[in-house]
Amino acid sequence: MTDTLSDSALDLIFREARTYNGWHDKGVSDEEIHQIYELLKMGPTSANQQPGRFVWVRSDEAKQKLADCADEGNKDKILGAPVTVIIGYDIDFHEQLPWLFPHTDAKSWFEGDEEGRKESAFRNSALQGAYLMIAARALGLDCAPMSGFDQDKTTQAFFSDQPKYRADWLCSIGHGDRTTIFERSPRPEFDTFNKVV
Template sequence: MPQLDSTALDQLFREARTFNHYLDTPVTADDVRAIWDLVKMGPTSANQLPARLIWCLDRDARERLAATASDTNADKIRAAPAAVIIGMDTEFHEQLPRLFPHADAKSWFDGNRELREVSAMRNSSLQGGYLILAARALGFDVGPMSGFDAGAVDKAFFADQPSVRTNFIATLGHGDRSTLYPRSPRPAFEEFNRIL
């Protein structure tokens, strides 16, 4: 597989930023479907795919989400053209006969809620990372965040899916670069890594 060129690496990593402010350009249902079509291809353990996404494209949905967030995050959600809730389904194993058909992977998780919860968190977090990269690859910017009441998000958005809990949320759109702070420092390899 060929290495991506420098322009692509800049778009995905080096020049990409976390955005708090966006241009007034809508995000459409077609846009989020295109993002999902990339996200779903990212690897997860045994193809678990536990993420359950709710895309808040209309103002009322974003307002409901903002009501669960801290003051500064609420303002970011209200002002963004879109937001997404990355949830995790702790009953993901029910889908494994279809998603991982070459092994009896469902049996690995039957009766073991603790293992399902750890796997759901790990793999939905991976999928959230893929979402950020997929959005950037398609020309969008993302603002992932904590700073919200997860129980309130679950009640407002996942009440009909009791096995789904919120992992994190993010805003989405075309970022307003004029509002960016200088980039925060990044550590040198030797600071956070070891080669054995």
């Protein structure tokens, strides 16, 4: 039987976790960044596609470059965060499948179908971004996912050397200041959006 997480662990990852708008003056180390990635990469993706491409924006110069791509309401969140991750994806992820999924010719499933690859990369990289947030929270860090930014401008600014990479969404990570969170928005009861058939 698989072990289960304690209530305190579930609180840390889900029930008490919040989206932060401000941060304590404490950085996120290279070691912590690597720990997050080492956990998130273990989350399942279809045929182990691993299409997520991550840019960890931490220097002042890189933060300003990313803030210049963001909506007004998100600029200060990016500039004030210890690190903000650009969660992107590789449309040509299938080129990596011979070593990522070696027991069959999975690369051939996606050749000649760029639209199909975009859909699959978008879906599976979003999963990886969710794993990133769970991993960060499990390691005692806080998160602030956000969309409000120009995806094309961000793609050009941070993925210009990789023409098949696309920026999708952002997630700031650090030690959150609880005075900056809003009241929790409603969460629907099971019967609102679920049915068991």
